[in-house]
Amino acid sequence: MTAQIISGTELAKEKRLQLAKEVEQLKKEGIEPGLTVILVGDNPASHSYVKGKQKACAEVGIRSTLLAFPETITESFLLEQIKQLNEDPSVHGILVQLPLPSHINELKVIETIAPEKDVDGFHPINIGRMMVGQKAFLPCTPYGILWMVQSLGVEIAGKHVVVVGRSNIVGKPVGQLFLREHATVTYCHSKTKNLADLTRQADILIVAVGKARLIGAEHVKKGAIVIDVGVNRLEDGKLCGDVNFEEVKEVASYLTPVPKGVGPMTITMLLHNTIEAAREYAHRQVQR
Numbered sequence: 001m002t003a004q005i006i007s008g009t010e011l012a013k014e015k016r017l018q019l020a021k022e023v024e025q026l027k028k029e030g031i032e033p034g035l036t037v038i039l040v041g042d043n044p045a046s047h048s049y050v051k052g053k054q055k056a057c058a059e060v061g062i063r064s065t066l067l068a069f070p071e072t073i074t075e076s077f078l079l080e081q082i083k084q085l086n087e088d089p090s091v092h093g094i095l096v097q098l099p100l101p102s103h104i105n106e107l108k109v110i111e112t113i114a115p116e117k118d119v120d121g122f123h124p125i126n127i128g129r130m131m132v133g134q135k136a137f138l139p140c141t142p143y144g145i146l147w148m149v150q151s152l153g154v155e156i157a158g159k160h161v162v163v164v165g166r167s168n169i170v171g172k173p174v175g176q177l178f179l180r181e182h183a184t185v186t187y188c189h190s191k192t193k194n195l196a197d198l199t200r201q202a203d204i205l206i207v208a209v210g211k212a213r214l215i216g217a218e219h220v221k222k223g224a225i226v227i228d229v230g231v232n233r234l235e236d237g238k239l240c241g242d243v244n245f246e247e248v249k250e251v252a253s254y255l256t257p258v259p260k261g262v263g264p265m266t267i268t269m270l271l272h273n274t275i276e277a278a279r280e281y282a283h284r285q286v287q288r
């Protein structure tokens with residue numbers, strides 16, 4: 001059996017066409033969705049991610065503004081910028097590109113973003129709302145993964161989802177989203193013993209670790225759906241995932257590639273959240 005490759009690029013294209021129509025409609029109603037991205041320092045990967053996000057905004061008609069600051073800015077300066085954006089009615093979404101320089105406390109920065117403008121879905125209020133099943137901005141990568149799996153048309157309820165990785169931005173929330181869909185969820189991490197024994201039980205295996213080709217054929221049950229979140233740069237400059245693609249494609253039923261898998265869906269869900277933030281803002285104005 002050779003796995004069917006899930007094209008994040010194709011799924012993202014489809015979803016973005018629909019989002020562009022939603023933006024067009026909002027503009028007719030006098031609302032132009034606006035996203036402000038804050039970039040601190042010269043990290044080349046961050047620059048490239050921000051560029052991708054701005055390009056995607058332009059594609060669907062969202063106005064995006066970049067505030068780029070040198071590495072040397074103080075934490076209080078950054079917090080002040082965010083507070084000003086919180087008050088700006090033309091800004092519906094605020095995204096601070098992570099990682100930040102080590103002298104700036106990331107959690108403090110995230111907590112300063114108004115939850116109704118937190119389109120990354122990282123604010124503890126949004127995470128808490130997600131956990132208790134309330135309306136919230138869902139973190140973009142986990143949301144994109146759920147979207148991808150749902151697009152396959154497979155039943156999620158009752159499936160065993162094994163998540164490798166427990167970061168606050170990918171591993172933990174993605175497990176919660178699948179739990180909400182009535183999957184049985186197991187989390188694995190660096191202290192997990194006998195990783196393969198657990199991953200081999202997965203009907204849906206989600207890997208978000210950041211270690212090139214950690215997951216081989218021996219970790220995967222025949223016919224499993226495998227979602228590879230990892231992005232690793234090899235010595236030859238090429239990108240590769242956490243899953244050994246060549247091996248696992250012979251065992252899995254569906255597999256995401258790296259690049260062109262989860263990445264494009266992550267950005268698409270950011271667009272989705274920004275449009276939702278603009279819509280919610282307009283709704284609050286009408287209610288006043």
Ligand code: NDP
Pocket residue numbers: 141164165166167168169170171188189190191192195208209210211214229230231232262263264266
């Ligand atoms: P983190 O470094 O924050 O978390 C990595 C997780 O992997 C930790 O929970 C860690 O466990 C676990 N881990 C480390 N080694 C092992 C191991 N040998 N076996 C099992 N678990 C292990 O990473 P992120 O969640 O931020 O990102 C993960 C990957 O996904 C990265 O490659 C990143 O670039 C990529 N990524 C891709 C995105 C996309 O849109 N495509 C978006 C976000 C991230 P412990 O908690 O015990 O330390």
